[in-house]
Amino acid sequence: MSNAELLTMAEFSARAGVAPSAIRFYEAQGLIEATRTGGNQRRFARTELRRVGFIRTAQQVGLTLDEVSEALASLPRGRTPTRADWQLLSSQWRPRLDARIAHLEKLRDKLDSCIGCGCLSLKRCGLANPDDQAGRTGNGPVFLQRETI
Amino acid sequence: MSNAELLTMAEFSARAGVAPSAIRFYEAQGLIEATRTGGNQRRFARTELRRVGFIRTAQQVGLTLDEVSEALASLPRGRTPTRADWQLLSSQWRPRLDARIAHLEKLRDKLDSCIGCGCLSLKRCGLANPDDQAGRTGNGPVFLQRETI
DNA sequence: GCCGATCTTCAAGTGCCCTTGAGGTAGCCT
DNA sequence: AGGCTACCTCAAGGGCACTTGAAGATCGGC
Numbered sequence: 146m147s148n149a150e151l152l153t154m155a156e157f158s159a160r161a162g163v164a165p166s167a168i169r170f171y172e173a174q175g176l177i178e179a180t181r182t183g184g185n186q187r188r189f190a191r192t193e194l195r196r197v198g199f200i201r202t203a204q205q206v207g208l209t210l211d212e213v214s215e216a217l218a219s220l221p222r223g224r225t226p227t228r229a230d231w232q233l234l235s236s237q238w239r240p241r242l243d244a245r246i247a248h249l250e251k252l253r254d255k256l257d258s259c260i261g262c263g264c265l266s267l268k269r270c271g272l273a274n275p276d277d278q279a280g281r282t283g284n285g286p287v288f289l290q291r292e293t294i
Numbered sequence: 295m296s297n298a299e300l301l302t303m304a305e306f307s308a309r310a311g312v313a314p315s316a317i318r319f320y321e322a323q324g325l326i327e328a329t330r331t332g333g334n335q336r337r338f339a340r341t342e343l344r345r346v347g348f349i350r351t352a353q354q355v356g357l358t359l360d361e362v363s364e365a366l367a368s369l370p371r372g373r374t375p376t377r378a379d380w381q382l383l384s385s386q387w388r389p390r391l392d393a394r395i396a397h398l399e400k401l402r403d404k405l406d407s408c409i410g411c412g413c414l415s416l417k418r419c420g421l422a423n424p425d426d427q428a429g430r431t432g433n434g435p436v437f438l439q440r441e442t443i
Numbered sequence: 444g445c446c447g448a449t450c451t452t453c454a455a456g457t458g459c460c461c462t463t464g465a466g467g468t469a470g471c472c473t
Numbered sequence: 474a475g476g477c478t479a480c481c482t483c484a485a486g487g488g489c490a491c492t493t494g495a496a497g498a499t500c501g502g503c
Contacts, residue, residue: 153479153480154479154480154481155479155480165480169481169482184480184481185480185481185482186479186480186481187480187481
């Protein structure tokens with residue numbers, strides 16, 4: 146155990162539920178910050194745990210780390226973010242989350258009806274290639290992966 | 295245009311809504327098959343379109359190509375799969391799809407309550423690190439990405 | 444027969460999110 | 474002071490699902 150104020154890597158990693166390598170990666174990406182001891186070891190403020198919580202949750206909503214980075218950059222500089230600050234950020238996830246859920250529900254419903262006919266035909270029921278989005282850009286697949294799953 | 299029976303790469307790619315490079319990739323992975331002309335060009339049977347439909351849909355449900363490969367391997371050899379065959383396969387997606395939807399809904403609900411308190415604390419509301427799954431294995435993050443999104 | 448569009452293979456690259464390993468240092472307890 | 478564990482950096486590797494590019498062959502209409 147160490148100082149009650151600052152957490153060592155092992156402590157921080159355990160509390161965040163994230164591997165040390167990932168923590169270092171996040172720091173390298175500028176997503177979280179750490180002070181250093183005289184011997185160059187990281188010491189984490191507890192407030193950084195909230196940032197990790199934000200990151201992991203945002204990932205589940207479907208954001209990339211680049212997007213998380215942008216979002217975090219909009220937090221106030223110079224003071225510890227308040228609840229309202231975090232609230233504002235996470236509220237912006239709602240549409241995205243809703244869209245993802247809606248997409249999967251649509252998929253489920255179509256699957257229900259298609260299980261009846263056993264089709265899975267591309268044109269016939271539009272189950273694959275939903276909303277005719279694939280094929281519009283050169284990299285339809287990637288688009289589908291990123292945006293609609 | 296060509297023979298009404300077999301599709302060229304351009305035709306197949308267009309109808310499948312998938313880039314030629316992806317089609318070739320799928321063939322290399324053994325997910326789809328193609329005959330060849332005397333000059334070594336691919337010609338696709340229409341039935342292969344259904345396989346691509348299956349692949350893309352399965353991906354949206356969250357399966358990896360390896361899993362799709364396994365699933366496809368269970369199709370009858372020697373005859374064109376029937377509706378019942380496809381039906382059996384896609385019906386196995388339901389639990390997975392339901393789980394994904396449930397997870398996202400849980401996330402949304404928690405987000406609602408957490409937006410109220412602005413917390414996003416790891417331990418407090420369990421929003422990040424849901425079900426205490428992260429940290430159980432060395433690569434919690436990857437697990438989360440793959441299984442719970 | 445010619446020509447341009449389409450096709451082929453193969454190796455390497457991409458994007459995302461980390462993990463692994465080597466070689467060396469710090470912290471802390473006894 | 475010794476020694477063990479935890480920590481450091483940096484480069485490279487890994488998994489997934491493709492994409493890109495180079496160099497060359499084929500197709501099919503005129």
